[in-house]
Amino acid sequence: MKLIKCYINNFGKLNNFSYEFNKELNVINQHNGFGKSTLCGFIKAMFYGFNSTKTKNLNDNERLRFLPWQGGVFGGFLDFETGENKYRIERTFGDKPSLDKFSLINLKTGKESFDYSERIGEELFGIDLKGFERCTFFSNNSLNLKLPLSISSKLSSLIDNTDDFSDYDSALNLLLKKSRQYKTVGGKGIIFDTESKLSKLQNKLFEVENAEKELNLKQEELESLKKKKGYNDKDIENIQLTISENAEISVMKQKIKHYNSLVSETKKAKETKEFIEKKYNSNIPDSVKVAELSDECGKLKNLKENTKFGLADKIFLFFSLLVFIFGFSCFAVCLVLNKSFIINLLISLLGAVFTLLFSAVFLSRRKKYKKLLLQVEQDFSFLGIKTDDYCLKLDEIRKDIFEYKLVSKNFEEYFNEAKNYYNSENLKSFKENIRSKTFEELKEREKELINISFNLSSEIIEVSSKVNQLHETADCKIDVLNQVERLNTELLEYKENYNVIIAAAEFLKQAKENFAVKYKEKIEESFKKNLNSLIGSSDEIGINSDFDVFVINNGTIKNIDSLSSGTKSAVEIAMRFSLIDTLFETEKPFIIFDDTFLHLDDNAFKNIAEKIKIISKDTQILYFTCSKSRTF
Amino acid sequence: MKIIHCADLHLDSSLRSCYSSEKAALRRNEILKTFLNTVDFAIKSQARVVIIAGDFFDRNKVTKKTEEFVFNKISSAKNIDFLYLKGNHDDNIRFNSPIPGNLKILSDGQSYFYDNVEIRGIYSYDDVKSFDKENYNIAVAHAEIAGVNNEYQLNLKSLQNKNIDCLCLGHIHKRTSGKLDDRGVYYYSGNIDGRGFDECGEKGILMLDTNQRTVEFISMSSRLVIEMKVDITGVKSNNELIEIIDKNISEIDKKSILRIVLIGKYSEDLVKDLYFIKNYFSERFFVFELKDKSELLIDYESLKYDISLKGEFIRVVKNSNLSNELCDKVIRAGLMALNNEEPIL
Numbered sequence: 016m017k018l019i020k021c022y023i024n025n026f027g028k029l030n031n032f033s034y035e036f037n038k039e040l041n042v043i044n045q046h047n048g049f050g051k052s053t054l055c056g057f058i059k060a061m062f063y064g065f066n067s068t069k070t071k072n073l074n075d076n077e078r079l080r081f082l083p084w085q086g087g088v089f090g091g092f093l094d095f096e097t098g099e100n101k102y103r104i105e106r107t108f109g110d111k112p113s114l115d116k117f118s119l120i121n122l123k124t125g126k127e128s129f130d131y132s133e134r135i136g137e138e139l140f141g142i143d144l145k146g147f148e149r150c151t152f153f154s155n156n157s158l159n160l161k162l163p164l165s166i167s168s169k170l171s172s173l174i175d176n177t178d179d180f181s182d183y184d185s186a187l188n189l190l191l192k193k194s195r196q197y198k199t200v201g202g203k204g205i206i207f208d209t210e211s212k213l214s215k216l217q218n219k220l221f222e223v224e225n226a227e228k229e230l231n232l233k234q235e236e237l238e239s240l241k242k243k244k245g246y247n248d249k250d251i252e253n254i255q256l257t258i259s260e261n262a263e264i265s266v267m268k269q270k271i272k273h274y275n276s277l278v279s280e281t282k283k284a285k286e287t288k289e290f291i292e293k294k295y296n297s298n299i300p301d302s303v304k305v306a307e308l309s310d311e312c313g314k315l316k317n318l319k320e321n322t323k324f325g326l327a328d329k330i331f332l333f334f335s336l337l338v339f340i341f342g343f344s345c346f347a348v349c350l351v352l353n354k355s356f357i358i359n360l361l362i363s364l365l366g367a368v369f370t371l372l373f374s375a376v377f378l379s380r381r382k383k384y385k386k387l388l389l390q391v392e393q394d395f396s397f398l399g400i401k402t403d404d405y406c407l408k409l410d411e412i413r414k415d416i417f418e419y420k421l422v423s424k425n426f427e428e429y430f431n432e433a434k435n436y437y438n439s440e441n442l443k444s445f446k447e448n449i450r451s452k453t454f455e456e457l458k459e460r461e462k463e464l465i466n467i468s469f470n471l472s473s474e475i476i477e478v479s480s481k482v483n484q485l486h487e488t489a490d491c492k493i494d495v496l497n498q499v500e501r502l503n504t505e506l507l508e509y510k511e512n513y514n515v516i517i518a519a520a521e522f523l524k525q526a527k528e529n530f531a532v533k534y535k536e537k538i539e540e541s542f543k544k545n546l547n548s549l550i551g552s553s554d555e556i557g558i559n560s561d562f563d564v565f566v567i568n569n570g571t572i573k574n575i576d577s578l579s580s581g582t583k584s585a586v587e588i589a590m591r592f593s594l595i596d597t598l599f600e601t602e603k604p605f606i607i608f609d610d611t612f613l614h615l616d617d618n619a620f621k622n623i624a625e626k627i628k629i630i631s632k633d634t635q636i637l638y639f640t641c642s643k644s645r646t647f
Numbered sequence: 648m649k650i651i652h653c654a655d656l657h658l659d660s661s662l663r664s665c666y667s668s669e670k671a672a673l674r675r676n677e678i679l680k681t682f683l684n685t686v687d688f689a690i691k692s693q694a695r696v697v698i699i700a701g702d703f704f705d706r707n708k709v710t711k712k713t714e715e716f717v718f719n720k721i722s723s724a725k726n727i728d729f730l731y732l733k734g735n736h737d738d739n740i741r742f743n744s745p746i747p748g749n750l751k752i753l754s755d756g757q758s759y760f761y762d763n764v765e766i767r768g769i770y771s772y773d774d775v776k777s778f779d780k781e782n783y784n785i786a787v788a789h790a791e792i793a794g795v796n797n798e799y800q801l802n803l804k805s806l807q808n809k810n811i812d813c814l815c816l817g818h819i820h821k822r823t824s825g826k827l828d829d830r831g832v833y834y835y836s837g838n839i840d841g842r843g844f845d846e847c848g849e850k851g852i853l854m855l856d857t858n859q860r861t862v863e864f865i866s867m868s869s870r871l872v873i874e875m876k877v878d879i880t881g882v883k884s885n886n887e888l889i890e891i892i893d894k895n896i897s898e899i900d901k902k903s904i905l906r907i908v909l910i911g912k913y914s915e916d917l918v919k920d921l922y923f924i925k926n927y928f929s930e931r932f933f934v935f936e937l938k939d940k941s942e943l944l945i946d947y948e949s950l951k952y953d954i955s956l957k958g959e960f961i962r963v964v965k966n967s968n969l970s971n972e973l974c975d976k977v978i979r980a981g982l983m984a985l986n987n988e989e990p991i992l
Contacts, residue, residue: 069883137952146954183956186984193980193990227708231741486743490710496661497671504664512992515973519981519990522967526960598954 016139017635018058018605019094019101025083026060026091027053036605040631042638044646051639055152055607056081061093061104062136063144067112078108094122097139102128104135140599150595151604153611183527190520197513206513209506216502220495226488233485237478244471251464258457270440277433284426291419295412296399299419304394305412311391312406318384328377335373339366534597541593546586548629556586564590579619585626592630605635612645620645648764650785651689653852654700654817655838656682657736659713661705663843665906665936674842677869679716681840685852685867686720689727692854695761697727700817700836701734701789707741714743722747730759732768734789734817735799753787764857769806772796778810783857784831789817792825792833803827813855813862820846822853822864834862841872844906844936848872870933872904879941880911885920889927896928906936912944915982920991943975957985 018036023029029050045051056077065078073080083089090107101122108115117133120126131138140147198204292299300308324332342363349359391405402408437443546556555567556578564586566573578586595603608627612620624647627636640646658679662671689697704713721729729750733740746752751759753768756776760766765778766785773796778784786809790801799818806814807828814833822837836853838846851867877895882888892907899905907928913919921937929935945965950958964977980990 134948134952137949141952142954143949143952143958146952182985182987185987186981189984189987189989190980193984230708234741234743486711489708490712492708493659493661493675493710494668494672497664497666498668500661501664501667511976515976515980515992516990518964518969518973518977519984522963522977523956523960523981523984526956526963529959529963530956 016095016097016604018637019096021054021057021061021091021093023054023057023091024088024107025085026057026089027081028084029053029057030083030085030087036635036637038635040628040636040638040647042640042647044640044643047641049641051609051641053081055609055637055639057091058093058607059136059144059148060108061091061106062139063147064106064115064117064133065108065112066144078110090116100130102130106133140604142598146598147604150591150598151606153591153606153608183523187520187523190516190523194513194516194520197509197516206506206509209502209509213499213502213506216495216499220492220499223488223492223495226485227492230482230485230489233478233482237475237482240471240475240478244468244475247464247468247471251461251468254457254461254464258454258461261454261457267440267442270436271442274433274436274440274442277429277436281426281429281433284422284429287422288419288426291415291422294399294415296397298398300398300412300416302416305409305416308391308394308405308409308412311387311394312409315384315387315391316406318380318387322377322381322384324377328373332370332373335366335369337366339363339370342366534594537597538593541596542589545589545592545596545630548626585623588623588626588630592634595634603634605637606630607637607639609639610641610645613640613642617644648696648761648857649692649694650764650766650855650857651685651694651697651852652700652815652834652836652855653685653697653839654789654815654836655702655734655820656699656840657702657705657838657842658682658717659705659710660842665843665904665934670934674870678840678842679713681867681869683716683720685839686724686727688852688865688867690724694727694854696759696766697724697729698766698785698787698815699729699731700787700815701732702736702817703731703734704737704740707737707739709740709742711743718744718747718750721750725749728759728761730766730768730787732770732787732789732817772801772805775806775809777808780810782810783813783860784809784811785813785815785855786811787815791818792816803833812857812860815853815855822850824862832862839867840869841904844872844874844904846872847874870902870904871900873899874906874908875899876908876910878911879909879913879917880944882911882913883917885918885924888917888919889924892924892928899932901932903932904934905932906938908938909941912942914944915979918979918983918988918991922991940972941975942971943978945978957982960985 017038020035021033023032026032027050032050032054034054043051043054060077060081066076068076068078070076071079081089088107089109090105092103092105094101094103096102103120103122105118105120106116115133119128119131119135121128121130136147137143142150196204198206340363342359342361342365344363345359346363347359349355395402395405395408398412400408400412557565557567566578595606612623615623627638628647630636638647656678658675660675660678662674666674686697709717727749729747730753731750732753740752755768755770758765758767763781764783764785766787767778769775769786769788772788772790775786778786786806788801788806790799792803793800794802796802796805801816811827811831814827814831816833816835819835820838822835824832824834827833834853836851838850839852840850841847849864849866849868849871851865854863854865855861856863875895877892879888879891882891888909896905896907909919919939919941921939925935925937928937945961950961952958953961960981961978964974964981967974969977976992980992983990
């Protein structure tokens with residue numbers, strides 16, 4: 016494309032300024048302060064507008080920098096041709112981008128054209144403002160012959176708003192350096208440190224988890240021991256109970272024996288009592304009755320004695336009879352003899368009386384005896400006794416009564432004693448079927464169990480202590496887990512950051528590779544063509560695969576420094592132009608030289624000047640200089 | 648009758664990585680204290696029952712200290728029964744000492760009756776026996792509501808038309824409620840105190856009144872967990888970033904556990920020093936976390952014409968299969984390096 020004409024209403028210090036461009040070389044030789052930079056800025060602004068920025072720094076804020084000093088309409092127009100079309104860009108600018116205006120006029124038709132938008136620069140050249148600035152503007156230090164002429168670096172630095180050739184390299188170094196903070200080949204860095212901490216914590220966690228498992232086991236063991244001890248203690252209790260029961264059994268047995276003896280005595284007493292009761296038809300005579308009977312028996316005995324016809328009785332009766340007989344005999348004799356018989360009669364009467372008296376007494380005695388005997392018989396019969404010898408029986412009765420009283424008393428006593436004894440000693444609960452071991456066996460077993468209990472207690476104390484220890488360790492688990500989680504999160508973050516850095520480095524390399532791949536062939540071809548046009552055919556100068564420019568001198572590869580300054584400049588220009596050829600695929604822009612060759616000597620400049628003229632056949636050049644010696 | 652419903656206390660939790668060891672220990676104690684305060688509240692309000700619908704503890708193993716505090720406190724509330732349904736975290740809970748008499752661990756289908764109120768624990772949700780329709784019936788479960796019945800997943804249909812008045816649920820830490828059927832309602836009480844940023848907002852317990860048939864939320868949080876998004880679109884410097892964050896958090900209580908999430912789009916001019924910003928605010932709150940979810944603003948239209956290495960680099964990254972978030976980070980790192988600055992991540 017070619018610039019045709021420009022008109023500036025107001026732009027920086029320029030106002031009401033117009034310029035018509037030559038299609039090839041435009042040399043603008045003006046003093047410093049003329050506005051060369053302003054004109055360059057205007058051309059740029061027509062194609063690209065102003066960058067949106069809020070900074071007040073004039074170097075970075077061109078809107079502020081080029082604000083018209085005198086006020087008025089801030090803008091102008093620029094005519095250009097591209098292909099077969101001619102256009103006019105009209106732009107005015109406000110304080111902010113929203114106040115900017117843009118229009119494109121097709122100069123052939125005079126009508127507004129929509130072939131390009133307000134991003135016309137990018138659309139036309141296929142490059143953004145920075146790239147455009149870097150490529151099309153040759154400032155007075157853009158040709159730096161001191162630094163290595165690597166085209167890749169040049170390419171980057173040219174396009175990346177810097178003259179630092181090592182941008183890519185330094186960027187890559189920064190990334191790699193940053194990555195080494197996270198991880199190095201030698202096993203250092205935050206990631207390794209964190210992994211190491213994590214590993215230690217994992218070990219600790221493993222220990223803690225083991226402690227937890229062991230704690231569970233120990234707690235089970237403790238429970239089991241306590242249970243065992245419980246059973247054991249119960250066994251001890253039981254055995255002690257058995258021992259005491261055994262002692263009790265003996266005592267109880269004694270008691271039972273005693274009780275049984277009481278019962279037996281009671282039974283005996285009862286039997287005796289019953290026997291006596293039966294004997295007396297349950298009419299056991301009391302003492303009064305016995306006294307009566309005794310009296311009766313006494314009387315009976317006496318009476319019986321009295322009823323006995325004893326010698327005395329016999330003698331009395333004999334004599335009574337004798338008397339009677341004598342008396343009677345005498346009576347009779349007397350009677351016969353008619354003698355006084357009264358005495359004899361009296362004697363016989365006496366005798367008779369005595370005999371009768373005796374008989375009467377004897378009979379009376381006998382009757383009395385019989386009556387009494389009957390009575391006694393009845394009495395005894397009432398008592399159920401039949402006997403011949405009542406007096407003897409009475410003794411027996413007395414004996415029986417005495418015994419009866421005794422056994423009754425005994426019975427009652429034994430009965431009550433047995434009953435009370437039974438109740439007080441709680442003999443009802445006595446289980447006779449308790450198996451009792453011998454006392455020694457039981458004591459032996461008790462000792463055994465107490466030993467076991469003692470051992471269990473010791474074990475329990477030991478295990479409890481272990482459980483407490485394990486608790487202390489296991490309860491740390493929460494803290495350890497928290498630390499592990501935190502470190503894991505940090506590690507994840509570090510690894511992600513590391514991956515980001517590595518990815519950035521890889522993608523940067525990739526971008527550079529793409530760059531190289533994209534531009535290598537074109538650059539090589541264009542460089543050779545441009546160099547050829549500048550200095551003629553030169554097989555001495557070449558580009559290697561890394562885009563490094565080299566010189567072949569007598570068959571050896573030499574550094575570019577071995578070239579003359581003029582040739583070096585030519586190489587530099589050829590390189591820049593090859594970049595321009597490569598980068599501006601769609602439409603090649605004009606090139607602006609702004610006092611670029613001030614540093615060259617006259618011969619070198621002359622050389623370059625010739626080259627510039629040649630180049631201007633293909634590329635429109637705007638050459639600004641403030642020095643007459645540097646004009647064409 | 649008043650009944651308290653709480654769940655998911657997760658006592659003895661190791662807590663999230665946003666806490667340092669010391670803060671984690673402190674926070675655990677605070678959560679334990681919140682439970683103790685809950686018991687005090689239950690005593691003060693004369694509640695008859697406290698229902699713990701699962702995950703009382705974070706693990707099956709309880710530390711001695713926690714167990715001692717919990718058991719002593721429960722024992723002191725002699726007139727209150729604590730009905731404890733086990734959850735997925737404490738399904739095989741093992742205690743170091745005998746449990747208090749008024750702490751009852753519910754088994755499946757086991758009920759406790761208080762006048763005309765029946766409270767039943769449910770672990771398996773198929774073939775649940777109906778409640779007596781004359782009573783006020785409370786079912787307790789630890790599950791998320793789902794379309795099927797599985798372990799810790801509950802299909803509500805299984806519990807419909809069983810005369811349930813109130814289904815007290817645990818497992819989901821956010822407080823919610825909904826209709827069970829024509830008669831009953833289900834409630835998730837949520838947990839009693841937030842632990843991490845997945846448990847934001849007010850936390851506490853629910854108080855049921857079986858006479859009034861009301862349910863009231865009682866806040867018990869000792870600290871609020873807050874996650875706040877701050878849009879940094881248009882921010883051009885770290886100073887502005889600090890200012891905008893400051894403006895957004897000026898009203899937040901200093902006791903809070905706070906996470907700020909940066910969102911929006913930022914230009915490549917902004918080199919965020921997140922480490923510095925985090926440290927700037929960290930002293931102000933109990934816990935302060937900063938997450939960056941903002942996106943690098945890339946003018947793709949301009950990028951088309953950017954033939955520089957930078958442009959190529961951005962294109963290469965964007966055309967890769969990295970996620971958007973990762974792309975932004977990689978681009979940011981690369982651009983900082985190309986600007987000769989040490990990349991800050």
